[in-house]
Amino acid sequence: MTLFILLFIPLIGGMLAWYSEKFNANLPKKIALVSLLCCWLPLFSPLNNIIFNDNSFALSQWLLNEPHSWIPIFNIGAHLAMDGLSLLLIVLTLLMGLVALSSAWHEITKRTGFFYLNLLWTLAGVIGVFLAIDLFLFFVFWEVMLVPMYFLISIWGYENRHYAAIKFFIFTQAGGLLMLLSLCALVGVHFQQTGLLTFDYIILLQNPISGDLAFWIALGFTIAFLVKLPALPFHSWLPDAHTQAPTAASVILAAVLLKTGGYGIIRFVLPLFPDASLILAPSMMLIGVIGIIYGAMMAFVQTDLKRLVAYSSVSHMGFVLLGCFAFNIYALQGAVMQMLAHGISTSALFVLVGMIQHRYHTRDLNKLGGLWSKLPKLSAFGLFFGIASLGMPGLGNFVAEFLILLGSFEQYPKLTIFAASGLILAAIYSLLLIYKTFFGQIKGPHDSKISDTNTKEWVTLLSMCFILIYLGLHPQPFFDLTYTSLTNLTFIPSNIGS
Amino acid sequence: MIPLSWIFFLSLSLFTIGIFGVLARRNLLFILISLELMLNAVVLLFIAGSRYHPTSIANSDGQIMYILILTLAASEIAIGLSLVIHMYRQHHHLDIDKLNQLRD
Amino acid sequence: MIDNLFLISAAVILISALLTITAHNVVHALLYLVVTMLAVSMVFFLLGASFAAALQIIVYAGAIMVLFIFVTMMLHQGEKSLAQERHLFHFSTSIGAFILTLILFCELIFILFFMPLDIDNALTHTYHSEFISVKQIGKQLYGPYSLLVVISAMMLLSALITAIHISKSAHILPKTTKNQEAKL
Amino acid sequence: MTYYASLLSLIPLLPLFSALILLFSKPNKLTTALLAVGSISGAACISLFLNFVFWQQTDFVLTSNLGNWIKIAQLHINFSLYLDALSLVMITIITGVGALIHLYSIGFMYQDKDFKRYFTYLNLFVSAMLFLVLADNLLLLYLGWEGVGLCSYLLIGFWYQDRDNNLAANKAFLMTRIGDTAMALGLFLLFIELGTLNIQDLQVQALSVWSSSNNNMANLCCLLLLGGALGKSAQFPLQNWLPDAMAGPTPVSALIHAATMVTAGIYLIARNSQLFQMAPDVMYLIAFIGTITLLLGASAAMVQSDLKRILAYSTISQLGYMFLALGVGAGASAVFHLMTHAFFKALLFLSAGALIYSLHHEHNIFKMGGLLKKLPIVATSFAIGCAALASLPFTSGFFSKELILEQLIDSGHTNFWWAAVLGAFITAFYSARLFFVVFLGDSKQSPDKQPEKIMSLVLLLLCFFSLFGGIQPSGIQTLMPKLNASGLTTLQHWLPIVLPFIAISLAWWMFKTNLFGKTITVPALQYFHQLLKSGWAFDRIYQVIFVSPFKFLCQLNKSDIIDLHYRALEKISKLLHKKFSQFQNGKLRCYNASLIIFCVLAFAWFIKGALMS
Known part of the structure; x- marks a missing residue:
C-alpha cells in the first residue's frame, strides 16, 4: 500500500490546499510544503534498504510491487511498482517539487490555493506515470499530469500565456491519443497471439510481439514519447510553454515533465518491441543528433533568456534520445544520468531566470547585463549552472554526456562526431548566456534597492549545486540503482553499426 | 388497364414540377402550394402501388396511406399558413430570402 | 377507353400544375391547384380507389384549398403584391432551379425507362378488377392499422393547438415588438 | 611508501581546499593572500621534497587512489594519481612557478577589489592543472584539462566590466573547447579499441593490439589526441586565441599562458609517447605543425607593438619548438625546454x-x-x-x-x-x-x-x-x-x-x-607588416569561414522554421473556416437547393453503379 499512499498524499494535499485558501491566504503554501515533505515517508523503506543492505535487487527488478485489480472485465489492474529507475525519477520529482515550491513562495499571490492544487496534482500525475506498470493506468496518469499543467501556464503565466498553454495542451494531447491508439493495438495483437487480454506490462513483456504491425505500434509509442521529450519535429511547444509559464511551472515542466518522455522510451518502447526498436534505432539517433545541433543553434540566437534555456533543454534531450537508442549499457546509464543532471541544472537556471525577472521585470538579454557587480551571489550561481549546462567535467551533465557519446560511438561513430559537435555548440550558447546576463556593463536602471539572493533562494540553489557536484564526482550509487532495470535492455545486437 | 410506367411518369413529373416550384418561388405561399403538389405526386404513387399489388385479394393499403398523408397535409398546411400570417404581420412581405436572421 | 381517359386527366394534371407554379397571382395559382387536385381524384377513380378519390375531392380540394384561399384573402395582398410578385419571380432568376430540376427529371426518367429494372412483367399478369369497398377500408383501418389512426389523430390535435397558438400570439406580438423597438 | 602516497594526494587537494575555503568564506585581504599562497607553497614544498626523495632513483612510480568515480561493465575509472619522472618535473614547474606567481600577484593585485575572487580562481586553476598532470587515467586528465580551460576563461575575463575581455575569454574557451571535443572523440576511440582509459595500460595495450605500426586506427587515435593538444597549447590551426588571452591580469598570463596551461598539450603527447610511437605519420605531422607554428609565432612577434602580445607570440613559437622536438621523438628535450x-x-x-x-x-x-x-x-x-x-x-x-x-x-x-x-x-x-x-x-x-x-x-x-x-x-x-x-x-x-x-x-x-x-610607406611592405601584426590574419580567416556563416545560418532560422509550420497549420484552418462559413448564409432556398443537389448526385451515383455492373 505504500505506493498508493505516496500517490494519494499530493492529491489530498492539493485538495486541502485549495480548500484552505478560504481561511487565510498563505495557508495553502504551508499545506503544500507539508504534503510534499510527507511524500518522502513512503519512500523511506525502499530508500534505506537500498542504502544499508544492498541486496534489495537480489530477488527481482522491482523494489515494491503492488498489483490490484481495477476494471476486471478488461483485466486492467491498478498495478503500481517501483524499481531503481522509477525510484530515482520520483526522488527527482519530489526534489523539484520542493524547488518549485520555494520559487513560488513569494512570486504567486493571486489564487494561491488553486495554484498549489495544480502544482501538487501535476506532481501526483508524474509520480503516477513513473510508478504505473499497467499500461492503461500509465495512460490515465499521462493525462492527469497534463491538465493541471495547462491551468498552471494559462492562469499564472506571462504575456501571451493562453497561446502557449493551448499549444502545449494540443501537442501533448495529440501525443497521448496516439499512445492510447498504439496501446490498444498492442493489447489487441497480444490478445490475438496469446489469447490473454491484459494491460499488464510484466505479462506483455514475456512475449513481445513482432512483425510489421509491431513496428507501427512501436512507432506510435515512440512518437508519443518524442512529443513529450521534445525531439526535433515536435519540439516547438517547449519554448513557448517555458517562456510563458510562471517559474514554478517551468521548473516542474523542465525538471520532470520532459523526463516522462525519456522514461517512457526506456520503460516501454525498448523492452516491449525489441526488433522494432532495432529498426527504429538509426532514424531515432539521427533525430537525436539533429535535435542536439538544432536546439543549440536555436538557443544561440534567442534574445529571451527563458527561450534560450528552453532550447538548450531541447538540445540536452537530444542527447537522451541518442543514449536511449544506442542499445548499450554505457549509453543507457548516460541517458538516465542526463535526465537527472539536466533536470537539476535546467530547473536551477529557470529559478535564476525567475529571480532575475522578479527583480528586473524583464527577460530580454539586450536589457540585462553586468549583474555581477549588482548581485554577486546570484551571478555566481548563474555562472555555476551555466557552466554545468555546458557539460563541465566534475558535474553531472559531463558524466552523462560522456557516457552517452561513448555508448553511441560504439554503434555509430560518424553520427557521434556530429553529436560531439553539440558539446562545442553547448559551450557557445552557455557562454553567451553568462556573458549577456552577468558580465559587461549594467544597462538596466540603477535602483540600488534590488536585493541579492535571500536565504531561501540561497539554500535552494546551494543544495542544487551540491547535488550536481555529487552527481558529477560520485555517480556510482545512481548507476548501481538503475543497473538491473537497464541490463535487460542492452542486448547488444551484432548487426547494427560499423 | 393503365400501365404502371405511365403513372410513374405522371407522378414523377408532378413531383419535379413541385420541386421547381419550391426552388424557384421566393414567396412563402407559393412554396407551400408547390409542396402540396409534391404531396399529391407521392399519394398518386401510393394508390397506384396498392392497385397493382400482385396479390389475390384487393389491396387497400394505398388508400389507408392516402388517409394518413391527407391528415399530414392538412396539419402541415394549418401550421404553414399560420406561420405565413405571422410572418406577414411582422415583416409585411412574404419574401423568404429576407428571413436570414438565424445566420449569425 | 380507360387509357385515353387517363391520358386526358394526366395532361390536365401536368398543365394545371405548370400553371400553378408559374402564375404571378396567388389566387390564380390556387385555383389551378384545385383543378390539379380534381384531375388527380379522377385518376384515383380510374385506379379503382373510389374512396380515396372522394376524400381527395372533399377534404383535399374542398377543405385544404379553401383554407388556403381563405388565408390569402386575409393577407389583403392587393395590386402591390402582384407587382412585388412579378419582381420576385421571373424566369431569369430561376434559371438555376430550372436546370437543377431538369437534371433531376432526366435522371428519374432514365432510371424509370432505361434502367434494366424488371417492374413491368411482375405486375401485368395478375391483377384484379373489382373495386375496394369502403367497408373493406374501414375494417383494415380499425384492424391492423389502428395505430395509424391514433397517430394521425394525435398529429391533427397537435397541428390544431400549434395553429391556434401561433395565430393567437400573432395578435399580441406586433404590439409588443413595436414598443420593444421603441425601447431599443 | 604509503606515507608518500598520501603526501602525493595532498598536492592537488591543498589548492582545491584553499579555493573552496576562499569561495565560501569572506576573509580580509591578508588572510586571503596567506591562505592562497600558503596552499600553493605547501604543494611546492611537497613536490620539492618528493624531488629530493627521488633525486637519485631513476625509474620510480608513486600512485595514490582518492576513490572510485565510474564503474560500469568494462569502464573502471577512479580518481587515482600517478607520479613518475615526467609528472615530477611537471609538478615542480607548476607548483614552483605557481607559488612565485601567487607571491607576485599579492603585490600586483592588492588594489583590486575582487582580490578574493582572483585568488579563488588562481588556486582552482593550479589544482586543476595538478590533477591534469598527476592523472592516472585519461578521463581524470580530461577533467583537469577542462577545469584548466574553465579557469583560464574565468581569469581572462576577470575584469568583466570591459567588453573585450569577455569576448577574449569566450574566444579562448571556445577554441580550446574545439580541441577538447576532438580529444574526447580520441578517448572514445581509445576505449573502444583498447578497452581501457588507464594511461599506463593504454601504452601496453597499444603495443600488443596494434601490432603493425602505422595502422590507421593508431593514426586516428593519435590524431584526435593531437587535436586536443593543439587546442590547449595554441598550435597551428587553433593558436589565435593566445594573443587575445593577454586581456587578463599579467600574473595570470604569466602562470597560465606561459608556464602551465599551454604546456598541457606537450605533457599529453609526452605522457602517451609509446602510443604516438605507433603512429610515425602523426609524429611527422606534429613536427611539421611545430615548425609552422614556430615560424608563424616568431614572424608575428617581430612586428607587434603591444608588450604582452610580443610575449604571447613568442610563447607560441617556443611551444612550436617543443612540438617540433616531440615530433622528432625527442620527448625529454621537449620537456626540458618546457621547464626552462x-x-x-x-x-x-x-x-x-x-x-x-x-x-x-x-x-x-x-x-x-x-x-x-x-x-x-x-x-x-x-x-x-x-x-x-x-x-x-x-x-x-x-x-x-x-x-x-x-x-x-x-x-x-x-x-x-x-x-x-x-x-x-x-x-x-x-x-x-x-x-x-x-x-x-x-x-x-x-x-x-x-x-x-x-x-x-x-x-x-x-x-x-x-x-x-x-x-x-x-x-x-x-x-x-x-x-x-x-x-x-x-x-x-x-x-x-x-x-x-x-x-x-x-x-x-x-x-x-x-x-x-x-611608419612604413611602401604599400607592399605595409600590407606584409599588417599581415604579420594580425598573426597572419587567422582571426579574419576564421571569422569569414566559420563564425559569420554560423551566425548567418542561426539568424536565418531565428523564428524556428519547424514552429512556422505549426503556425501555418493554424492559419490554414482559420482560412478554411472562413470559406466554409459562407455556406451557412441563412437562406432557406440555398438549403433546399443543396438538398436537391445531393439527391441529384445520389441518383447519378446510383445510375453509375447500376450501369457499371
Whole structure:
C-alpha cells in the first residue's frame, strides 16, 4: 500500500490546499510544503534498504510491487511498482517539487490555493506515470499530469500565456491519443497471439510481439514519447510553454515533465518491441543528433533568456534520445544520468531566470547585463549552472554526456562526431548566456534597492549545486540503482553499426 | 388497364414540377402550394402501388396511406399558413430570402 | 377507353400544375391547384380507389384549398403584391432551379425507362378488377392499422393547438415588438 | 611508501581546499593572500621534497587512489594519481612557478577589489592543472584539462566590466573547447579499441593490439589526441586565441599562458609517447605543425607593438619548438625546454607586469623608452629573460634549445633544423628589439611608482632560476642523452651559438637608425607588416569561414522554421473556416437547393453503379 499512499498524499494535499485558501491566504503554501515533505515517508523503506543492505535487487527488478485489480472485465489492474529507475525519477520529482515550491513562495499571490492544487496534482500525475506498470493506468496518469499543467501556464503565466498553454495542451494531447491508439493495438495483437487480454506490462513483456504491425505500434509509442521529450519535429511547444509559464511551472515542466518522455522510451518502447526498436534505432539517433545541433543553434540566437534555456533543454534531450537508442549499457546509464543532471541544472537556471525577472521585470538579454557587480551571489550561481549546462567535467551533465557519446560511438561513430559537435555548440550558447546576463556593463536602471539572493533562494540553489557536484564526482550509487532495470535492455545486437 | 410506367411518369413529373416550384418561388405561399403538389405526386404513387399489388385479394393499403398523408397535409398546411400570417404581420412581405436572421 | 381517359386527366394534371407554379397571382395559382387536385381524384377513380378519390375531392380540394384561399384573402395582398410578385419571380432568376430540376427529371426518367429494372412483367399478369369497398377500408383501418389512426389523430390535435397558438400570439406580438423597438 | 602516497594526494587537494575555503568564506585581504599562497607553497614544498626523495632513483612510480568515480561493465575509472619522472618535473614547474606567481600577484593585485575572487580562481586553476598532470587515467586528465580551460576563461575575463575581455575569454574557451571535443572523440576511440582509459595500460595495450605500426586506427587515435593538444597549447590551426588571452591580469598570463596551461598539450603527447610511437605519420605531422607554428609565432612577434602580445607570440613559437622536438621523438628535450621556458617566460611576463604596473597600464612599447635607469631591477630581469629567450650561451634557454637542435640533426630532419635555426634567429632579433625599444633610447614616460618589494623579490628569484635552470633532477637525465657533439658537423655545431649575436647586432643597428618606430610607406611592405601584426590574419580567416556563416545560418532560422509550420497549420484552418462559413448564409432556398443537389448526385451515383455492373 505504500505506493498508493505516496500517490494519494499530493492529491489530498492539493485538495486541502485549495480548500484552505478560504481561511487565510498563505495557508495553502504551508499545506503544500507539508504534503510534499510527507511524500518522502513512503519512500523511506525502499530508500534505506537500498542504502544499508544492498541486496534489495537480489530477488527481482522491482523494489515494491503492488498489483490490484481495477476494471476486471478488461483485466486492467491498478498495478503500481517501483524499481531503481522509477525510484530515482520520483526522488527527482519530489526534489523539484520542493524547488518549485520555494520559487513560488513569494512570486504567486493571486489564487494561491488553486495554484498549489495544480502544482501538487501535476506532481501526483508524474509520480503516477513513473510508478504505473499497467499500461492503461500509465495512460490515465499521462493525462492527469497534463491538465493541471495547462491551468498552471494559462492562469499564472506571462504575456501571451493562453497561446502557449493551448499549444502545449494540443501537442501533448495529440501525443497521448496516439499512445492510447498504439496501446490498444498492442493489447489487441497480444490478445490475438496469446489469447490473454491484459494491460499488464510484466505479462506483455514475456512475449513481445513482432512483425510489421509491431513496428507501427512501436512507432506510435515512440512518437508519443518524442512529443513529450521534445525531439526535433515536435519540439516547438517547449519554448513557448517555458517562456510563458510562471517559474514554478517551468521548473516542474523542465525538471520532470520532459523526463516522462525519456522514461517512457526506456520503460516501454525498448523492452516491449525489441526488433522494432532495432529498426527504429538509426532514424531515432539521427533525430537525436539533429535535435542536439538544432536546439543549440536555436538557443544561440534567442534574445529571451527563458527561450534560450528552453532550447538548450531541447538540445540536452537530444542527447537522451541518442543514449536511449544506442542499445548499450554505457549509453543507457548516460541517458538516465542526463535526465537527472539536466533536470537539476535546467530547473536551477529557470529559478535564476525567475529571480532575475522578479527583480528586473524583464527577460530580454539586450536589457540585462553586468549583474555581477549588482548581485554577486546570484551571478555566481548563474555562472555555476551555466557552466554545468555546458557539460563541465566534475558535474553531472559531463558524466552523462560522456557516457552517452561513448555508448553511441560504439554503434555509430560518424553520427557521434556530429553529436560531439553539440558539446562545442553547448559551450557557445552557455557562454553567451553568462556573458549577456552577468558580465559587461549594467544597462538596466540603477535602483540600488534590488536585493541579492535571500536565504531561501540561497539554500535552494546551494543544495542544487551540491547535488550536481555529487552527481558529477560520485555517480556510482545512481548507476548501481538503475543497473538491473537497464541490463535487460542492452542486448547488444551484432548487426547494427560499423 | 393503365400501365404502371405511365403513372410513374405522371407522378414523377408532378413531383419535379413541385420541386421547381419550391426552388424557384421566393414567396412563402407559393412554396407551400408547390409542396402540396409534391404531396399529391407521392399519394398518386401510393394508390397506384396498392392497385397493382400482385396479390389475390384487393389491396387497400394505398388508400389507408392516402388517409394518413391527407391528415399530414392538412396539419402541415394549418401550421404553414399560420406561420405565413405571422410572418406577414411582422415583416409585411412574404419574401423568404429576407428571413436570414438565424445566420449569425 | 380507360387509357385515353387517363391520358386526358394526366395532361390536365401536368398543365394545371405548370400553371400553378408559374402564375404571378396567388389566387390564380390556387385555383389551378384545385383543378390539379380534381384531375388527380379522377385518376384515383380510374385506379379503382373510389374512396380515396372522394376524400381527395372533399377534404383535399374542398377543405385544404379553401383554407388556403381563405388565408390569402386575409393577407389583403392587393395590386402591390402582384407587382412585388412579378419582381420576385421571373424566369431569369430561376434559371438555376430550372436546370437543377431538369437534371433531376432526366435522371428519374432514365432510371424509370432505361434502367434494366424488371417492374413491368411482375405486375401485368395478375391483377384484379373489382373495386375496394369502403367497408373493406374501414375494417383494415380499425384492424391492423389502428395505430395509424391514433397517430394521425394525435398529429391533427397537435397541428390544431400549434395553429391556434401561433395565430393567437400573432395578435399580441406586433404590439409588443413595436414598443420593444421603441425601447431599443 | 604509503606515507608518500598520501603526501602525493595532498598536492592537488591543498589548492582545491584553499579555493573552496576562499569561495565560501569572506576573509580580509591578508588572510586571503596567506591562505592562497600558503596552499600553493605547501604543494611546492611537497613536490620539492618528493624531488629530493627521488633525486637519485631513476625509474620510480608513486600512485595514490582518492576513490572510485565510474564503474560500469568494462569502464573502471577512479580518481587515482600517478607520479613518475615526467609528472615530477611537471609538478615542480607548476607548483614552483605557481607559488612565485601567487607571491607576485599579492603585490600586483592588492588594489583590486575582487582580490578574493582572483585568488579563488588562481588556486582552482593550479589544482586543476595538478590533477591534469598527476592523472592516472585519461578521463581524470580530461577533467583537469577542462577545469584548466574553465579557469583560464574565468581569469581572462576577470575584469568583466570591459567588453573585450569577455569576448577574449569566450574566444579562448571556445577554441580550446574545439580541441577538447576532438580529444574526447580520441578517448572514445581509445576505449573502444583498447578497452581501457588507464594511461599506463593504454601504452601496453597499444603495443600488443596494434601490432603493425602505422595502422590507421593508431593514426586516428593519435590524431584526435593531437587535436586536443593543439587546442590547449595554441598550435597551428587553433593558436589565435593566445594573443587575445593577454586581456587578463599579467600574473595570470604569466602562470597560465606561459608556464602551465599551454604546456598541457606537450605533457599529453609526452605522457602517451609509446602510443604516438605507433603512429610515425602523426609524429611527422606534429613536427611539421611545430615548425609552422614556430615560424608563424616568431614572424608575428617581430612586428607587434603591444608588450604582452610580443610575449604571447613568442610563447607560441617556443611551444612550436617543443612540438617540433616531440615530433622528432625527442620527448625529454621537449620537456626540458618546457621547464626552462617556464622559468624565463614567467620572468619576462612578470617583469612586463611590473613595467605595466609602474607605467600605469601602458602596453604600447613605443610609448616607453629609456627606462634602464629608472627601473633597474625590472631592466635586469628583462635583460636576463631576453637573453634566455634568445638562448645566449650559458643561459638555461641556450642549453634546452641547443639540445633540441642537436636532436633534430640526430634524427636526420635537416630541413626542420634549418627552420629551427631561422626561428632562433628571429627570436633573438625580436627579443633584442623588445629590450632596446623599451629600455634604451630617449624616455617618453617616467614611471610614477616603483614595483612592490615583493614583486622585485620574485623577479630576482626567477632571474636565478632562468640563469641556472639548466640543472635537472637525475630522473630527467636518464631520459636524455648526454650533450655529445659527436654527430654534428662544425657548421651545425657553431651556427646556432653565433646566430643570436648576429641577430642582436642587426637589432642594435636598426634601433640606432630608429627603423623600428618609423611608419612604413611602401604599400607592399605595409600590407606584409599588417599581415604579420594580425598573426597572419587567422582571426579574419576564421571569422569569414566559420563564425559569420554560423551566425548567418542561426539568424536565418531565428523564428524556428519547424514552429512556422505549426503556425501555418493554424492559419490554414482559420482560412478554411472562413470559406466554409459562407455556406451557412441563412437562406432557406440555398438549403433546399443543396438538398436537391445531393439527391441529384445520389441518383447519378446510383445510375453509375447500376450501369457499371
